[in-house]
Amino acid sequence: xxxxxxxxxxxxxxxxxxxxxxxxxxxxxxxxxxxxxxxxxxxxxxxxxxxxxxxxxxxxxxxxxxxxxxxxxxxxxxxxxxxxxxxxxxxxxxxxxxxxxxxxxxxxxxxxxxxxxxxxxxxxxxxxxxxxxxxxxxxxxxxxxxxxxxxxxxxxxxxxxxxxxxxxxxxxxxxxxxxxxxxxxxxxxxxxxxxxxxxxxxxxxxx
Amino acid sequence: xxxxxxxxxxxxxxxxxxxxxxxxxxxxxxxxxxxxxxxxxxxxxxxxxxxxxxxxxxxxxxxxxxxxxxxxxxxxxxxxxxxxxxxxxxxxxxxxxxxxxxxxxxxxxxxxxxxxxxxxxxxxxxxxxxxxxxxxxxxxxxxxxxxxxxxxxxxxxxxxxxxxxxxxxxxxxxxxxxxxxxxxxxxxxxxxxxxxxxxxxxxxxxxxxxxxxxxxxxxxxxxxxxxxxxxxxxxxxxxxxxxxxxxxxxxxxxxxxxxxxxxxxxxxxxxxxxxxxxxxxxxxxxxxxxxxxxxxxxxxxxxxxxxxxxxxxxxxxxxxxxxxxxxxxxxxxxxxxxxxxxxxxxxxxxxxxxxxxxxxxxxxxxxxxxxxxxxxxxxxxxxxxxxxxxxxxxxxxxxxxxxxxxxxxxxxxxxxxxxxxxxxxxxxxxxxxxxxxxxxxxxxxxxxxxxxxxxxxxxxxxxxxxxxxxxxxxxxxxxxxxxxxxxxxxxxxxxxxxxxxxxxxxxxxxxxxxxxxxxxxxxxxxxxxxxxxxxxxxxxxxxxxxxxxxxxxxxxxxxxxxxxxxxxxxxxxxxxxx
Numbered sequence: 001x002x003x004x005x006x007x008x009x010x011x012x013x014x015x016x017x018x019x020x021x022x023x024x025x026x027x028x029x030x031x032x033x034x035x036x037x038x039x040x041x042x043x044x045x046x047x048x049x050x051x052x053x054x055x056x057x058x059x060x061x062x063x064x065x066x067x068x069x070x071x072x073x074x075x076x077x078x079x080x081x082x083x084x085x086x087x088x089x090x091x092x093x094x095x096x097x098x099x100x101x102x103x104x105x106x107x108x109x110x111x112x113x114x115x116x117x118x119x120x121x122x123x124x125x126x127x128x129x130x131x132x133x134x135x136x137x138x139x140x141x142x143x144x145x146x147x148x149x150x151x152x153x154x155x156x157x158x159x160x161x162x163x164x165x166x167x168x169x170x171x172x173x174x175x176x177x178x179x180x181x182x183x184x185x186x187x188x189x190x191x192x193x194x195x196x197x198x199x200x201x202x203x204x205x206x207x
Numbered sequence: 208x209x210x211x212x213x214x215x216x217x218x219x220x221x222x223x224x225x226x227x228x229x230x231x232x233x234x235x236x237x238x239x240x241x242x243x244x245x246x247x248x249x250x251x252x253x254x255x256x257x258x259x260x261x262x263x264x265x266x267x268x269x270x271x272x273x274x275x276x277x278x279x280x281x282x283x284x285x286x287x288x289x290x291x292x293x294x295x296x297x298x299x300x301x302x303x304x305x306x307x308x309x310x311x312x313x314x315x316x317x318x319x320x321x322x323x324x325x326x327x328x329x330x331x332x333x334x335x336x337x338x339x340x341x342x343x344x345x346x347x348x349x350x351x352x353x354x355x356x357x358x359x360x361x362x363x364x365x366x367x368x369x370x371x372x373x374x375x376x377x378x379x380x381x382x383x384x385x386x387x388x389x390x391x392x393x394x395x396x397x398x399x400x401x402x403x404x405x406x407x408x409x410x411x412x413x414x415x416x417x418x419x420x421x422x423x424x425x426x427x428x429x430x431x432x433x434x435x436x437x438x439x440x441x442x443x444x445x446x447x448x449x450x451x452x453x454x455x456x457x458x459x460x461x462x463x464x465x466x467x468x469x470x471x472x473x474x475x476x477x478x479x480x481x482x483x484x485x486x487x488x489x490x491x492x493x494x495x496x497x498x499x500x501x502x503x504x505x506x507x508x509x510x511x512x513x514x515x516x517x518x519x520x521x522x523x524x525x526x527x528x529x530x531x532x533x534x535x536x537x538x539x540x541x542x543x544x545x546x547x548x549x550x551x552x553x554x555x556x557x558x559x560x561x562x563x564x565x566x567x568x569x570x571x572x573x574x575x576x577x578x579x580x581x582x583x584x585x586x587x588x589x590x591x592x593x594x595x596x597x598x599x600x601x602x603x604x605x606x607x608x609x610x611x612x613x614x615x616x617x618x619x620x621x622x623x624x625x626x627x628x629x630x631x632x633x634x635x636x637x638x639x640x641x642x643x644x645x646x647x648x649x650x651x652x653x654x655x656x657x658x659x660x661x662x663x664x665x666x667x668x669x670x671x672x673x674x675x676x677x678x679x680x681x682x683x684x685x686x687x688x689x690x691x692x693x694x695x696x697x698x699x700x701x702x703x704x705x706x707x708x709x710x711x712x713x714x715x716x717x718x719x720x721x722x723x724x725x726x727x728x729x730x731x732x733x734x735x736x737x738x739x740x741x742x743x744x745x746x747x748x749x750x751x752x753x754x755x756x757x758x759x760x761x762x763x764x765x766x767x768x769x770x771x772x773x774x775x776x777x778x779x780x781x782x783x784x785x
Binding site for chain 1: 217219257258328329342347350351354356357358359360361362363509511512513517520521524525528529531532535536538540541542543544545654
């Protein structure tokens, strides 16, 4: 069980509605992009096997299921995350300004034992839009913010074109793996009533 | 998106839904999830910043402030004050909603220096404790069926005990094998329990293959099934009054440990089954056997569960959140921190139409379910004589008789040093002669992530008729378990005298405690459903039944979680180990 825990890495993706969280997940896991926006329905989490230093890990990527729209994610969503991905839209200033709120919300709700060193990754998405002409947040500005928050790794991505998505998630996986799991809670006596359902679940989600 | 959106009062779109649910307690959350799964559009609101309403698990500070906020809610007794202000605007009548006080007589005592309890967020205290799940109960089945089980992990309750007077705890056997191994039971008791478990197993076995004449041997007769369970137990020729035991506990009428175990720690009877005057709920044999069957099938359902009972890591509040997440995944819209201020009623048809939010926005739906803290305006008290006259008898006036006294205790030591998570039942009259109901105590430790490591949380509850009775019940149990008597002012209490507690162990001292009386009754009118409050039971099964009924009343044509993503996992839920 203890090893199972290490094999499974929980990643949560936060950010304002419409910045492309689900699209990024879908591009990474299924290599698909849909131009049609709908507030997220139907996906609980997506999983992807990743290899790192000759070992296989399951990355479990949790979407907000639309509960971020009115800042209504419950504490349960945040629990046990190994890495937190913060996404903003480079064309929307407010989504960048809100990164700070999302980061703080995460630290309060998840209350990781070592908040200073908890792994975050920031993604500036939708760099493809209008050939970059509608961009309002510069890379420099974004990087400066990341540096000020303890050198958070920063990636500029386009979920639509698949640009930099793979690289970003590799970094996410690497950082999730580095995170020390939360202490004694996952002792072997944990009863998973779903019976390994977390693993089986992935097949049910890809439809 | 509006540039300057007021974060506290965002505007919600769309404005029309199939169902609006107010409050995120477990029944509301299950209904939201079931309705979303059935393809209904659902808006789920809560005035709090957290999920779970009366079923939530909260950090220590938030737990105290939630209870204390109830002090500001007025006690509404007279029916004339129940209906809020009524205003007519356009084709709607708006009726201001009022809150009722659901928690009263709140006593919070801290006996420890603040730094011991400092990491408030390391606590996750249940408002509706003590509560557990039986491995085989319908709540676990529903979590598997709905997919909610993917968001929750559980651990075992290590053992259960029945307090049989004078500091003596007898362990509740969970199987025939463990009856043999148990050293606290005498030979006679062992034989009785063995025989009884066998009888029940035969009955269940034969019930499963009913119609077959040969199998009728093992069955308990219909007449017996309808008879009081306690009579049935006596009929099993369980010897009367074991003398040595009688001296341990002079108040008990059922003075036999095996009966105490069966009646109060397995069948979880609330009232003294041997005293018909006080007994408000006499258990029938049928129900007793059903409880034993549930207990029996719970043991061993999951390979690494130790006994029949499990508890969710991070507290009971995880369960409503899991169902809300299921609902969200199916498209339900979630808005926390959004109070509802008024009901909107159609001027013409006089039917429910929608709700007015604290933001001033009006939202509409076909159906509405509200948190039990709302007083559902009864048509008869509205100054509109013909409003919804068909349900003129006032539901708000329902007599409130039984309440639940609840307690939460934080200590540094286990009440039973070799165990961390355990259930103790104090049967009626086991602590004092006027103890009319069972008191249940559930101790949990930090491995369930409900408190900082090195501490323990213990929940207590008992049904009561009034506050005095309720407090007396909890105080008696606390006095039996801990050193600081919280009936005294903590400032006055001198250094706690070390006294002998359970089984002669030194009693742990209390660091912090809370005690409150919770109301049980809820309103319901024909147009508006009010979700139930947490009941006095140890598990959710009755609440779940009420919830399923509410769903079917709303949507008679819809199935309750028919299409589920996790359906392929239902069959082999055997907790596959690695």
